[in-house]
Amino acid sequence: MNATEIEHLIIEAIQEVAPEVDKNTIDFDEDIREECDLDSMDFINYLAALQKSTGIKIIEADYPKFHSINSALAFLNDKKS
Amino acid sequence: MSENIINKMSYNSRDTNLHDYQQTCDDFNWQTDIKKTLNIAYQAVDKHLNTSIENKVALRWLGKDEKLIDYSYRDLAEQTSLFASVLAKLGFEPGVRVFSLVGRLPLLYISALGTLKFGGVFTPLFSAFGPEPIRSRMAIGEVNVLVTTKRLYDKKIATWWQELPHLKVILFIDSPEHENISAASSHTLDKGCHWLTILLTDADTRYPCAKTHGDDMALLHFTSGTTGQPKGVIHVHQAVVAHQSSAKYALNLKQDDIYWCTADPGWVTGTSYGIIAPLCLGVTMIVDEAEFEVERWYNILQQQKITIWYTAPTAIRMLMKAGSAIREQYDLSALTFIASVGEPLNAEAVRWSEKVLGLPFHDNWWQTETGAIMIANFASQSIKPGSMGLPLPGITAAIVKRNEQGNIETIEEAMQIGELALKQGWPSMFRGYLHREEKYQQCFQDGWYLTGDLAKRDAQGYYWFVGRADDLIKSSGHLIGPFEIESALMEHEAVAEVGVIGIPDEITGQRVKAYVTLNPDVECSEHNLAALQKELKGFARKKLGAAVAPKEIVFRKNLPKTRSGKIMRHLLKARELNLPEGDISTLESDEQ
Numbered sequence: 001m002n003a004t005e006i007e008h009l010i011i012e013a014i015q016e017v018a019p020e021v022d023k024n025t026i027d028f029d030e031d032i033r034e035e036c037d038l039d040s041m042d043f044i045n046y047l048a049a050l051q052k053s054t055g056i057k058i059i060e061a062d063y064p065k066f067h068s069i070n071s072a073l074a075f076l077n078d079k080k081s
Numbered sequence: 082m083s084e085n086i087i088n089k090m091s092y093n094s095r096d097t098n099l100h101d102y103q104q105t106c107d108d109f110n111w112q113t114d115i116k117k118t119l120n121i122a123y124q125a126v127d128k129h130l131n132t133s134i135e136n137k138v139a140l141r142w143l144g145k146d147e148k149l150i151d152y153s154y155r156d157l158a159e160q161t162s163l164f165a166s167v168l169a170k171l172g173f174e175p176g177v178r179v180f181s182l183v184g185r186l187p188l189l190y191i192s193a194l195g196t197l198k199f200g201g202v203f204t205p206l207f208s209a210f211g212p213e214p215i216r217s218r219m220a221i222g223e224v225n226v227l228v229t230t231k232r233l234y235d236k237k238i239a240t241w242w243q244e245l246p247h248l249k250v251i252l253f254i255d256s257p258e259h260e261n262i263s264a265a266s267s268h269t270l271d272k273g274c275h276w277l278t279i280l281l282t283d284a285d286t287r288y289p290c291a292k293t294h295g296d297d298m299a300l301l302h303f304t305s306g307t308t309g310q311p312k313g314v315i316h317v318h319q320a321v322v323a324h325q326s327s328a329k330y331a332l333n334l335k336q337d338d339i340y341w342c343t344a345d346p347g348w349v350t351g352t353s354y355g356i357i358a359p360l361c362l363g364v365t366m367i368v369d370e371a372e373f374e375v376e377r378w379y380n381i382l383q384q385q386k387i388t389i390w391y392t393a394p395t396a397i398r399m400l401m402k403a404g405s406a407i408r409e410q411y412d413l414s415a416l417t418f419i420a421s422v423g424e425p426l427n428a429e430a431v432r433w434s435e436k437v438l439g440l441p442f443h444d445n446w447w448q449t450e451t452g453a454i455m456i457a458n459f460a461s462q463s464i465k466p467g468s469m470g471l472p473l474p475g476i477t478a479a480i481v482k483r484n485e486q487g488n489i490e491t492i493e494e495a496m497q498i499g500e501l502a503l504k505q506g507w508p509s510m511f512r513g514y515l516h517r518e519e520k521y522q523q524c525f526q527d528g529w530y531l532t533g534d535l536a537k538r539d540a541q542g543y544y545w546f547v548g549r550a551d552d553l554i555k556s557s558g559h560l561i562g563p564f565e566i567e568s569a570l571m572e573h574e575a576v577a578e579v580g581v582i583g584i585p586d587e588i589t590g591q592r593v594k595a596y597v598t599l600n601p602d603v604e605c606s607e608h609n610l611a612a613l614q615k616e617l618k619g620f621a622r623k624k625l626g627a628a629v630a631p632k633e634i635v636f637r638k639n640l641p642k643t644r645s646g647k648i649m650r651h652l653l654k655a656r657e658l659n660l661p662e663g664d665i666s667t668l669e670s671d672e673q
Binding site for chain 1: 375618
């Protein structure tokens with residue numbers, strides 16, 4: 001998995017819960033819950049989808065690392081290496 | 082049933098505000114006089130000036146980015162005066178309707194109290210609402226001023242607000258610096274829009290509190306309807322009497338407490354118990370800007386030494402799911418009392434909290450219409466896990482039914498299901514649905530307010546929630562009207578009919594599920610249906626926002642309908658849950 005593939009999987013996981021999200025109109029540094037209008041359950045379901053597609057285990061303690069898309073990218077890239 | 086009771090023998094009853102439940106109830110008198118001058122903001126803030134607590138921290142704000150800002154009671158008094166004087170400067174009169182659409186930022190709290198201080202009417206909206214619920218509520222509420230952020234404005238408001246005839250001014254509470262715009266460039270904003278921070282700089286810190294009366298309108302909260310538009314629930318300044326009394330008894334709040342109500346002010350709990358009641362009682366209240374996160378929450382409880390915590394079943398169940406190992410890492414010994422509201426807290430969650438957090442959650446019950454907690458498990462009384470508890474001092478509750486003559490009859494027999502009713506006349510009872518007098522009158526009969534909730538009462542007088550008497554959905558503690566969702570989905574060109582119900586969810590209580598039939602010209606290949614399902618989900622989210630939009634959408638060839646064409650939601654639900662289908666005599670066209 002390279003960085004581009006991880007980004008693709010993140011966007012795909014967001015769109016599972018929020019299909020209306022357009023990756024070209026969202027700010028990757030902003031709070032993802034505000035940027036993509038995710039409530040608490042959407043956020044958990046997004047992480048569950050991401051865990052499934054990347055195969056990387058995401059535990060509760062990691063949740064703050066998924067604050068924005070860019071922070072999630074950094075975390076997953078780091079985990080993968 | 083004794084094994085199902087959490088006994089309070091081990092708790093020191095001298096620490097409670099309610100030593101003798103029965104005696105307090107017997108002696109209780111509301112002592113309210115609507116002729117008297119009464120203002121919620123005065124009770125919450127100005128009352129504390131020149132007292133021993135004026136410099137105490139009233140509100141501690143925790144930002145998402147670890148920023149911390151403290152506001153003393155004096156700070157709040159001055160800042161709310163500034164806000165009130167801005168309203169005056171903008172040419173508004175008392176009675177002005179101020180709506181907020183913003184996350185938990187300090188200026189939200191100041192705007193709410195400043196509006197009340199000015200004698201205006203405050204309405205909080207949940208910032209996760211999509212444009213349609215926002216617009217319908219603002220139109221019904223005849224909003225004059227909207228307090229929001231530039232970001233939310235651009236995203237949800239900018240294109241249509243000028244079509245609302247009463248809306249004159251939009252105040253942005255984020256600072257222009259944050260937006261990289263200089264103060265001088267305010268003129269680049271749309272007409273009617275202002276940076277609030279700039280208006281506040283030359284406002285008046287000593288603007289006096291309006292001399293409102295007990296029966297003057299103060300708060301307008303919105304609640305969903307089953308068959309129509311949301312309803313604007315009117316509360317008056319006198320409600321503050323019940324806010325204070327209920328916080329004292331049901332939340333056991335005392336002046337030296339550090340209190341955290343996790344509810345967003347966009348919902349009634351976040352206003353009554355997240356702004357008004359704690360300040361009235363002179364406590365230090367914590368406000369966290371961020372959304373729920375297990376570690377963040379445990380960390381706040383520990384670091385801020387929270388003594389009283391008021392939260393909701395959805396969050397509690399998420400904490401349970403996270404397991405006890407995380408909790409072990411935190412010192413929660415400052416906690417003295419924890420309470421829950423929003424939907425019935427399952428007995429298992431109460432047991433879990435006693436075991437894992439070290440003290441049990443006290444569930445309580447109330448509605449937007451009741452304005453304050455009506456039924457509660459108290460600090461000094463045994464808890465029956467899964468029960469709503471006992472009526473508050475000053476509140477008379479009953480389980481009722483209509484008899485053959487159409488009159489209200491109370492059901493005295495224990496554990497019989499009926500409608501939960503409250504003897505009308507407590508101070509925070511709603512005084513109307515805005516412009517819906519007939520609908521308001523329908524809520525009352527023979528001196529009782531009929532809550533629309535089905536419940537039963539046991540032999541010891543504890544109330545047990547059974548369900549809603551109507552089709553309203555309770556998800557994450559919020560009432561959601563199926564009609565609003567159905568209407569939004571109907572606007573999609575592929576959709577012919579929609580029925581929306583709530584189905585049980587182990588975390589959120591209920592989740593919204595939509596049953597959709599498609600127009601005949603829609604291609605029903607598997608691939609197309611899968612794409613359409615996603616499209617409809619996104620379509621609904623864009624219009625309604627995450628808090629309201631359905632989490633699940635399924636397609637049907639036909640929906641069960643009555644002869645008059647009304648979709649039978651209760652039948653969809655009975656089938657979803659494998660329950661008896663009940664009365665289907667009006668069924669004309671069945672589900673396929």
